[in-house]
Amino acid sequence: MSETHEIEEGATPAALPLDAWHRARGARMVEFAGYHMPIQYEGIIAEHLWTRESAGLFDVSHMGQLMFSGDDEAALEDALEALLPANIKGLAEGKQAYSILLNEEGGALDDLMITRTPTGFYMVVNGAVKWDDIGHIREHLPDAFTMNHMEDRDLLALQGPKAVDALKRVVPGVDKLYFMEAGSFLWGHEPLWVSRSGYTGEDGYEISVPAAHVAALADALCAQPEVKPIGLGARDSLRLEAGLPLYGHDLDATIDPIQASLGFAVPKRRRDGGFLGAARVLASIANGPPSKRIGLKVEGRMPAREGALIYMGDQQVGVVTSGGFSPSLQIPIAMGYVSAAHAALGTALEIDVRGKRLAAIVTAMPFVPNTYVRKGAAK
Amino acid sequence: MTRYFTVEHEWIDVDGSTATVGITDYAQAQLGDIVFVELPAKGAALAKGKEAAVVESVKAASDVYAPVSGTVTEANSALEGEPALVNSAPEGDGWFFKLTLSNPGELEGLMDANAYEAWVKSL
Numbered sequence A: 001m002s003e004t005h006e007i008e009e010g011a012t013p014a015a016l017p018l019d020a021w022h023r024a025r026g027a028r029m030v031e032f033a034g035y036h037m038p039i040q041y042e043g044i045i046a047e048h049l050w051t052r053e054s055a056g057l058f059d060v061s062h063m064g065q066l067m068f069s070g071d072d073e074a075a076l077e078d079a080l081e082a083l084l085p086a087n088i089k090g091l092a093e094g095k096q097a098y099s100i101l102l103n104e105e106g107g108a109l110d111d112l113m114i115t116r117t118p119t120g121f122y123m124v125v126n127g128a129v130k131w132d133d134i135g136h137i138r139e140h141l142p143d144a145f146t147m148n149h150m151e152d153r154d155l156l157a158l159q160g161p162k163a164v165d166a167l168k169r170v171v172p173g174v175d176k177l178y179f180m181e182a183g184s185f186l187w188g189h190e191p192l193w194v195s196r197s198g199y200t201g202e203d204g205y206e207i208s209v210p211a212a213h214v215a216a217l218a219d220a221l222c223a224q225p226e227v228k229p230i231g232l233g234a235r236d237s238l239r240l241e242a243g244l245p246l247y248g249h250d251l252d253a254t255i256d257p258i259q260a261s262l263g264f265a266v267p268k269r270r271r272d273g274g275f276l277g278a279a280r281v282l283a284s285i286a287n288g289p290p291s292k293r294i295g296l297k298v299e300g301r302m303p304a305r306e307g308a309l310i311y312m313g314d315q316q317v318g319v320v321t322s323g324g325f326s327p328s329l330q331i332p333i334a335m336g337y338v339s340a341a342h343a344a345l346g347t348a349l350e351i352d353v354r355g356k357r358l359a360a361i362v363t364a365m366p367f368v369p370n371t372y373v374r375k376g377a378a379k
Numbered sequence B: 001m002t003r004y005f006t007v008e009h010e011w012i013d014v015d016g017s018t019a020t021v022g023i024t025d026y027a028q029a030q031l032g033d034i035v036f037v038e039l040p041a042k043g044a045a046l047a048k049g050k051e052a053a054v055v056e057s058v059k060a061a062s063d064v065y066a067p068v069s070g071t072v073t074e075a076n077s078a079l080e081g082e083p084a085l086v087n088s089a090p091e092g093d094g095w096f097f098k099l100t101l102s103n104p105g106e107l108e109g110l111m112d113a114n115a116y117e118a119w120v121k122s123l
Helices: A019-024 A044-053 A073-083 A127-140 A163-170 A211-222 A232-241 A278-287 B025-031 B113-121
Strands: A028-032 A035-040 A055-059 A064-069 A096-102 A108-116 A121-125 A146-149 A153-159 A182-187 A190-195 A204-210 A227-229 A291-298 A309-312 A315-326 A331-339 A348-353 A356-363 B002-005 B010-015 B018-023 B034-038 B051-057 B061-065 B070-075 B097-101
Touching: A019 A028, A019 A211, A035 A044, A035 A232, A044 A055, A044 A232, A055 A163, A055 A211, A055 A232, A064 A073, A064 A127, A073 A127, A096 A127, A108 A127, A121 A127, A127 A146, A153 A163, A153 A211, A163 A204, A163 A211, A182 A211, A190 A211, A204 A211, A211 A227, A232 A315, A232 A331, A291 A315, A291 A348, A315 A348, A331 A356, B002 B113, B018 B025
Parallel strands: A055 A227
Antiparallel strands: A028 A035, A055 A153, A064 A121, A064 A146, A096 A108, A108 A121, A153 A204, A182 A190, A190 A204, A291 A331, A291 A356, A309 A315, A309 A348, A315 A331, A348 A356, B002 B010, B010 B018, B018 B097, B034 B051, B051 B061, B070 B097
């Protein structure tokens, strides 16, 4: 039996601070983004469903945590706005935004989260491309500004409808945050940077913690009855149901944000340009992109996976970039790119899987409704 | 009836010229939650070492190769509605297909249960 791994091959994978912690809890470890990472503990479906109904703890310490600072705050805002299509000037302290790092040609080098802190800006980038991101940013960021790669901090995500109950018992006060807000909280004497955000479509938190204390924090969180550790396998199925793109699969350097159906990452204030790659992005807004990222519900039970070709009759109109079986919906779901003419919701398409044509319908994402706790929304 | 095992983590029950094929408990544990199994059609001629079935877990699709050559006489229709049988009963109700052996000599060199168990422990 041969298994088609979707895990990127690294030269010599490094151990993250929680490596022994994962192994002690029965995790199966795989290589991912240059690290040994837990793909599952008890099983992907059980972990997925647990996260949807309770709370799951994810070790995402492979991701890059960057801190930007400089004496002249307005100049730092300008410098970051030259790099990103985000509304950095309009980002209040403790507010977080999703953004996309673009190359000169308007292609996505990575997607990321950026937050204004009391002393500058905090950014979280994908683990698999963090070294390239750092090189790109350093090349384009004026020397007057400091970029600190915080390799001494780990990152945990606690996700699910009961994440708030579990976390506020361990770190009092976090329930005061709303979706896409962040702040500094004390856990005993240790300062944590906590944001109410994540990659599952559920309410939840991401917690930046000094690496020396991550195991103790992970223990404290898993001691809560709502919390179990969750592997990368369920992280992938959860984010797919949530309609969130995975960099390197659903987003890459050939894709612009509009094509990726991530137009919200280019807010109105930035639609006059002034950021790297703006020419293509603005043209994509003005003329419409040639192809678009869409969601697909697939008929039957056979999953359509990355690389499967999408057809309208005899004509190939797209390709699947992520796909699998949805544990919550119990049907196969996928995302992919199709030519703009076939991207409308409800369009009936076919996907070729090993010579079989599977019927698929263009479907709004998220596939599973998100449960974010937004400020001002009725509870 | 004799049960043989392969290094590809398949088991084969042989009864005269008829063989029943499935994947081992070790294989299902490695694959994780199985959500779909694509089985060969009745009458399909399988050649040893060639693709015979595809197992889809949540995370990936995996090929299952024919451990011996033969003609498929039956595919396990229970797996259509309940692919998780491969997880819960891999070496029983979760069997994949039955075939008529076309070259029984291919069974030589396959492992018995003790040899397979020892080999899995060495992995």
